[in-house]
Amino acid sequence: MSSDDSACSTVDARDQFNHLRIASIFIVLVGSCSGALFPVLAKRSSWLHVPKAVFDFAKYFGSGVIIATAFIHLLSPAIDELSSPCLAPGWSEYPYALAFCLLSVFSIFIVELIAFRWGTSKLKKIGKSHDAHGHHTGSHAAHGPESSVEPAQAPQKEASLDTDKESQDHHHGHSFEDSATTQIIGVAILEFGVLLHSVLIGLTLAVDQAFKVLFVVIIFHQTFEGLGIGSRLAHLQLPSRLNWIPIVGGILYGITTPIGIAIGLGVKGAYNPGSATASIVSGVLDALSSGILLYTGLVELLAHEFLFNQEMMESSNGKLAYALGSMLLGCAIMALLGKWA
Template structure:
């Protein structure tokens, strides 16, 4: 039972951290530290997609509990991940092709697309991780998962807080997005417990469902990290004109990715 409050607190802290700039000016979106935090969390999301979510999808969709044809004769994981990445690009293209009168409006639309897609990816990943914990009945495994998921939700919350802040939603919408994130894994844990009662951990239905969700999430996360976040931040005019910031951005990205990659040992 300690899993639910621990993960809830970690995700609340993470997603709320970047909104503290009103009280701590150094955390403002125009400050250096905010850009460093953004590249750090971008590294976190990239590693989450490659090191946590994608391998799990491979394991699920190539399991020996599934029929060899078609599950082990076609790379469903990479196919689904590729198409979910295309989906992000298509949605961004549709929104950004709307006629706007100034660069500020165009940038605002882009930020809102990123915020919404980050939200979708974060929710799906958190629910899948919650399902993973919910269907596990090994106490040793559960304890290690709680520790890993607390750090993961803290980092995911920080990553999601940046796009929400840049999207400049109205206050009510901000609160909805901030408060809805921490409950997603709790929902996943509860759902996982119910699935455990209906299906076994190696049930074909459960494996296909979780494998497809993982593959879809991986595509979303990798695309968001590389195209919408890292490329925009590391190759933007603010960092390009300052070699020190450029180096700090790359170092922060590496630290974020390395930290989440290390967590793959336990998560």
Template sequence: MDPLEDVKPACGSGTIQGEYDLGIHVLGLFLVLTASILGCGFPVVAKRVKWLKIPPPVFFAAKHFGTGVLIATAFVHLLPVAFASLTDPCLPDLFIVQYPAMPGVIMMGSMFCLFVIEIVSYPDEKKMQNMYEDEYARTMQDNPFMTGDEKAQSDMPAWFIVFYEQYVRQRLELVKMVQNSSPSYSASQHDHGHSHNAVENFDPENQAVDPAVYKKMSAQITILEGGILFHSVFVGITISLTIDGFIVLLIAILFHQMFEGLGLGSRIAEVPYPKKSFRPWVLVVAFGTTAPIGQAIGILARDSYDPNSAFGLIIVGVFNAISSGLLIYAALVDLLYEDFLSEHATQVMNKATKIKAFCWVLAGAAGMSIVGAFA
């Protein structure tokens, strides 16, 4: 017999030890519910309720601050918990001796699954080219750049004319929307550089959105929320099963839910849902209630559920690893890359604006990392 098995500690600490204050734990449930709803709901309400008159730079800051929060959530809150849970000495040797990198594999697997989903969901390149050619044929008569005779005499390939004129048309629409969104935008600011600087004051609510773009944005927010909701349940259970240090943990979790909710809510607010759509409110309520549901589960199961049992450790570890993979991929690829390195980002932000946005990203990551020292 392996001598390691003789000294392997037993999983589980039995039922909760100490005096359980039911009243303060129930109060904590409602405090977390309030913090979660306020954090996630504020950006959505501010965006859709115009009489609040929230300045566009506030949304700009919240959006990029939220990106940092979500990145830190994955690296500081989820991944360490996954490794700590799945490498507990009491677990079978598969996790401890034979393959301690299991949390990383699970995280990597969830990232690859998400990548495959995005590959499948992206439209075929040939279909996209045909779509642009159809659009080109419908709008050619109104094209201000080249007449039909000029196109016939042009040495440029037909596909190049199609994509170039589509690009020019979109650039003109962007500049026009920036002009309309900022009363202080003067005729002397119509050049490319100044249109970059107006991005913080740009309100995209009334712009026409391509169905494919809307579908992609909607899918991204669903993935983000899914990754967050997985771990929120276990956050709630952990709070309710804590006795020693409960107040400190509760305060940390309140900040955690406010920051995380702000990050998610700012992204929900950015999706151009129809005015009467219930979906943004459903997403807000789903985030706001998930951690409290976990708290309720923990309160009800406080005499029977042991988070330190083998079952509890494996479940928490696996779901946190899955969630971290989803959030890392979505935050880095769908948020950070799209906001700073994509062609669209190059069109709407200059270097100074990108630096300002990235400072907000760093601020969000730093704030959430500090919270991670307590929760």
């Protein structure tokens, strides 16, 4: 049996750092939940006065984290996993990881396109319109809308305003509901991609032999990524009856990696992360997740918050530099963590 065959079939069931692995469930839980829930709770707190500049930093820093995660922590491992020598020769005849990523990008695009058209048709029925890039009420500003109100229009007649006030309020309510729906769809897509990734890294942490280094890196990884998710959740503009959604989203992110660790510890004696089956499952899920985060990061975060954001385009050079610097810092730190995990 060759060394490659041995590595593919051998299961390392040694009980290395078992107590620390169990403790990692709770340590990662605290780090993940803290990163994801702090922006949400701070935004709602009346006693914790967090400056707007801090929220802006978290939002743009998180955007950089998400984009770097897609490239460095998902797409690159997917390519390695689906080109593993443990797999059948057919897997090396085509760049399957890139194909799955491409499939994911266009699948998410089609889903959002359908949701976008559905929201548009509902708005037309109540006499509203919106900017196609998501800058007005009822639009697809899914990851932190740039504006929650429509541009003010000059009143034509006082009498007309008084007569139509009730109708306008009714229409604005419908528009706000539609905006909430599209925001929830968008952030759910973002979180879905992150959650798949979180389960996989939790499973890896539970069984990987290089546990200590990976453990430290994942604590920072999950905290920074949680900050990115939490800042998106905090900027959702929802009706009061849906205010629970950002909190649930943060908690869901926080518990996913610990669940992955617990599953990994449960199957540690039988699970070989280098096996053909593990490589295929992990590679396909990583590739699909990378497509989700690539689409979200490049289209929703970069394009919508910079190129198509009128407020940002008209802002001072200092504000623009601050936003870009925050985003690049998040991207750089997460990319650097890819050296170890």
